[in-house]
Amino acid sequence: MIGLVHYLVVSALLFGLGVLGVLLQRNLLVTYMSLELMLNAANLALVAFSRFNRGLDGQVMVFFVITVAAAEVAVGLALIVALFRRKQTVGVDDLTDMKL
Amino acid sequence: MNALLTLPEIAVVALGLGLLLLDLWTPPDQKRQLGYIAVAGLGLILAATFTLHGSNPQYAFGQIYVMDGLALFFKRFFLLGALFVLVMSTDFADRFPAGIGEYYALILFALAGMMWAASANDYSLLFVAIELITISFYVLNSFRRNQADSLEAGAKYLILGALASAFLVYGIAFVYGGSGTLSFHPTGPNSTDLSLSPIFQLGLAMVLVGLGFKIAAFPFQIWAPDVYQGSPTPTTAFLAIGSKAAGFVLLLRVLFSAAPDVATHWRPWWMAVCAITILYGNLGAVPQRNVKRLLGYSSIAHAGYMLLGVAAMSAAGAAAILYYLGGYLFTLAAAFTVICLAFRKSDTGDLAGLAGLHHRSPFLAATLTLAMVSLAGIPPLAGFFGKFLLLKAVVQRGITNPAYYWLVAVALFGIVVSLYFYLNVVRAIYWSKTRTETAPIEIPRLTRFSLYGCIAGMLYLGLLPNTFLNWAQEAVKALHLN
């Protein structure tokens, strides 16, 4: 029987993958995608909890999260494009103009 | 449903929309006027908030939105902060490649987000308000998109901000899972033993990670120096004043209103975070040669000081945070306005650029000095009384828990170290020989008034703390701390 914990385990693992991606990736775009993974892990947990709690609050929250994520991605990508135009790179390691 | 409670926010958003519309019909050479309109509008809204009362909490939209003393206090705080920032941006306008109208509007929208954050009584509103602030700042940070530094700042804030958001959402998911509701005040059969629920605890911890990012507390502070340095100066100011305060109001609410038991459970962690934040900020600031970067580190340190109030977990501590923020508002507004004016040609913010500021404008030099002195926490300026209250709150806890004395020791160490780099700024202003710019600085009238306001605020909070302290103490009654 599939229960709450099954879903949460999937969500936790997905979150972990996202964290791993953020830490490992040197490419801003892929880093950003890993962040999306993390958000989605949260969404899964929210939906699972929502089902478990027999309410719709969690689903409403997921709705907000998806909307916000869309807006965030739009702005973020515009920013990354502008950065690329200026510096010709999207490497995380190349963001070093302002070191001590 | 008394939706009219959220009228201040609606007014701010409406003002922003109005500005965007006006921007369409404003010829490019008159865009500066838009800023004046925004300032006037905000001034009106700020004045109007004084007709509101927060003594007994009122709720709207179910329990999602609360209007109590704390919310009202912070709403005024944010409005005032935004007012200073807008004045600053009117001076900064000619340094943007374009889109000053949008810049004003974005500031207003971020402001609305902060005001909603002040009233959040539900994780859903908390989340959307924080995101409204954060996303506005992604844009505001990188608004000088012809400057690599600005874009880099934006990108760094973006990645780390999104990371914090992810943690925040995940945390909210678990909090919801633990309590069964998104509200700050779970009511239900199992709402009493929430502090025992590991799921709830984990969720709360992750929510705090998200908030820790906003206030730049260790270990979520790494973005601050770069972003402070790279962003346009008004943005930096707003980041330092508004965003941080929004983080603190939410932190206070979540910790002491939503989960008081868990909060006390984590006392040692708070103390550790607080101590490390103070040390990191102050020690990191010492070798800095760039004013904005220095203020970035110092903002971390100040977050640490304010965390003293959180770690104290008492009403006195919370009131001290509010008081400290008040002083911080005037002080930073003054400092950044001066930086804004002093680095007219190059927005680099190198300390060397301040050399000879005294000759270029004695008034600005004196203002920046006052600001530094206030940041260092020296009487008779606002920073001193704030620190006094914070230390008092912590020492009070020390009576029962000697571990707090270590916190006091760390804070003292931090303050002494901080004097060094603040005085370095003063030194650069007054007795540094090499001068890069010599032209006298013209100060527009509005800016001059805003600077007068900042100085008056710093002095008022430092010299006559009674009224404001009473306000702060009234405001934190909403948190039900003892």
Next chain:
Amino acid sequence: MSTLTYIIGWPLAAAVALLWVPRQMRVLVRLVPLLATFITMVLAIKLFWQFEPGAAGYQFVQKIGWVTSLDISYHVGVDGLSVGLVLMGAVVAFAAACVAWEIKEREKEFYFLLLLMTGGILGAFASLDMFFFYFFHELALVPTFIMIGVWGRGERKNYATFQITLYLTLGSLLVLIGLIALYLRSGANTFDLVRLTAYLGKHPLSPDAQLAVFPLLLFGFGILVSLWPFHTWAPLGYRAAPTSTAMLHAGVLKKFGLYGLLRIALPLMPVGARHWLGVVAFLCVGNILYCGLVAMRQKDLNLLVGNSSVAHMGFAFLGIASLGLIGITGAGVVMVAHGFLAALTFGLTGYLYQQTGTLEISELGGLLRRLPFIGSALVMAMLAGCGLPGFANFVGEVLVVFGSWKSVPIIAVLALWGALVIAAVYMLRALRNVLHGPLPEKWAALSDATNPWRKLPFVLLLSGLIIFGCFPRLLTGKITPAAAAILQTAAPQQP
């Protein structure tokens, strides 16, 4: 309103007024501070004159609520201990304003800071509220840093500025924590000294608390007074400081720490005091002997004077550490006397520096011929520093030695030896090298202080020394009852 409020208020009001004076009107810029400090001085003399030695409690009291929720109030008043300090402070402030003519650039700012400092110093001595006590002191402290930084002299100015700033801030922060701890630990929930004293008289602080809080105050105040081994900021700072600043700080502001010990730490925490003052007794030997020896090795006149000033502080500490009526009275006298003395010495060396541009002892010589007035004044100051009878210092040091003889005889002997022998050696050697001997060619064009305005500050300070030296009862008569009151709570078992 109390006279004290005027005494504090005049300089502060003048400081604010100065902001509106255009910087081109240099005469007015100079006149305002002179006038303000002069009025303050006159008021202080009047205060001293009107003070009734026998009356119990504080006089010239005024109290205005400030922060009601924390019970902080603007509360001023003087007793025998502080009235002398207020007088001394006001006189030194006027003298400092007089000698500030050496400042040539950014005069307006300098005078503004000077007035702020004056107001702060006098306020600190007059405060009967722990918060304001600290507040006024800090108000005076910050201008010090800025004045040293901006108008200071010498190559190591920055280093000196930072050292003095960091040291003194650390000291004052320790004091602040101590005061807060006192406030919280006492349970009286008041920063008001009078009420706190009364409350603690009935419900004394637990010995544990006293033992914990007292060192905070002791070392905090100790750093402020350059207690050995936290003294290194003092000579460097005074060498770098502009004359007026050095006068005010070394003369007056530094006494704040001693005053704080006497006013707050001792009476409120007798158990802590008895436990910790033994340590102080040993440390002050470091002040007297070590710093005396260091002073002997100095090649720079101001460093020498600075070190000797640190050494003199040892006497004050010794007097306090003796915990006896005579000793504490002696400490009070030393505080006042040294205030005049330090201000005088730094004023004179400042004049020399202004004339010659150097204070290297090896480069000076034979100046008495060119500068008869300054030279003679310097001679008298040096002699006073050696503890020659006839000057107020003599009275203080004798009282301290007598007072400490009973409790710590070995230290008293060492102190006496230090005062008599070491001080005499370096003072007289400096006198010989600076004032006598051949006059180098380059100093042939020096001009003496002929203008009465130039002479006035030194005359005032010297007369202070001599008056209190010849009529010590003027001081001791006021200090002794106050000291007795302090001792009554601090060490009730002693007679």
Next chain:
Amino acid sequence: MTTLNPMTPDVQFALYSALKIVIAMAVLLSMVAYTVLAERRIAAWIQDRVGPNRVGPWGLLQPLADAVKALLKENLVPAHVRKVSYWLAPMLVMIPSLLALTIIPFGSTLGLQKMVIADLNVGVLFTFGVAAMTVYGLVLAGYAANSKYPFLGGLRSGAQMISYEVAMALSIVPVFMLVGNPEFSGWIADRANAWHPLLANTSPLNLNRVVAYQAGGFFHWMLFQQPLAFILFLVAAFAETNRLPFDLPEAEQELAGGYNTEYSSIKFALFFMGEYANMIVASGLIVTLFLGGWTLPWFGLNHPAATFAVGLVHIAVFLIKVVAVVVLFIWVRWMWPRFRYDQLMDLAWQRFVPLALVNIMITAVVLWAQ
């Protein structure tokens, strides 16, 4: 029918579904084939040419010949392409249109079976979800080709489809506002209603409900109830299917064929078929949403079939309507000039989206006034 009775409902369901899927696919694919032929014939007719007429009578076997040709041609893979994407893209174009087919009710009932492959409560949302995935095929094709024109074509199609998706989704909101209004919901809930077995437990987004709403009579068709929505949806459908006048992604004159430039043989055929399949599915959707679906207001054809024969008639009605719309698609292609790209985007964002929003508001006000 009777032989099936011993089976469990589960197995029955699976079996019937499979059957429906196979038949629907077959119909769709043959329609694709003959739509291509129809397009060519109609084009020829409009341009006063003859068109394909050699293979079979009136050229009816032409699609077969084309298919054989496409299959037998050498499967050329240019050296510079990104291999994996290059292989994936044509499939990605084809799959969504087949998926979208599953929720369109192409008839009332045959026996006990509803004539829809998946009777989803999220209904139209599913369609949009699937439509949203279509874009990947085109963008990926452009990306895979790794050369200039396909690249531009891919970008163009991506932007165009996303933009018009917004307009499209907004345009049909009023339709569902009408369908979801309480009065009509009450009518549906009425157990005595002939529609009840078909619509029990459905949400307003269910497409059969839309059909039921339109069954009320000729003027209940959404075409008349929501003319603005119809126009917006129709135009957006042209854009979504990359048909002229919105075929910017593959504009031959500008982009040498756009995203499919580097494709040949069966892969090219897949793109080609995908486009037509999209068109047919879009037509089906238009018929269902605006033209009364499988109903006709006459001859009692406006409620679910009671007999097998009527069920077949319903399917026939549906197909005829679809063919009519497909012909409209083809006709428009040869009547209208191509838009410029900026005009295309302006049309979506500055005309359609605001219009659709206004339409929603008007509908809301009208419903509220009732």
Next chain:
Amino acid sequence: MAARRAPPANCPAAQSLNLELMQEFLFYFFAILTLVFGLLVVASPSRRNPAASVFFLVLTLVCLAGLFVLLHAFFLAAVQIIVYAGAVMVLFLFVIMFLNVQQESHRPRTGTRMALSVLIAGAIVALLSRALGAASASPAFPQPAVEGGTGPLGTVLFTEYVLPFEVISVLILVAIIGVVCLGKKELK
């Protein structure tokens, strides 16, 4: 896209066991695919090509939508596909195509960094699993009180959560302004 078919009205109760089995199968199917694709996003087989990551992310999202359906969140499943997979990810793909960044030279990952990253991620997962382990052992789902269809969700959204909803509208406006400001070539 697997759509969970609502049980027909005439379905007998005997069928529920089968349904359960089916659900179990679908759960594992989607869960495993989600994780596998998620892993491929992070550690894409063609390391130098971020486009591959986009596609795997899209697949992850689609599988997640499947899980949403299993959890009776139908509307969200649709939104997930339409908005997330269909629009947001296309933006990613666009940007990758625009910037043509696949030639980006990658410095080799150092072993320590790799190890550290794995360690941190592992620690977070461990923390999560500890919390989960401490929670009650796999509580089964109760029958849903309300289905996550469009109607109920819309009702909640527009009554209880109308304020956050409106705040989101401001947020989207901000995003629009921001993208225009950042993206335009030269504003005048």
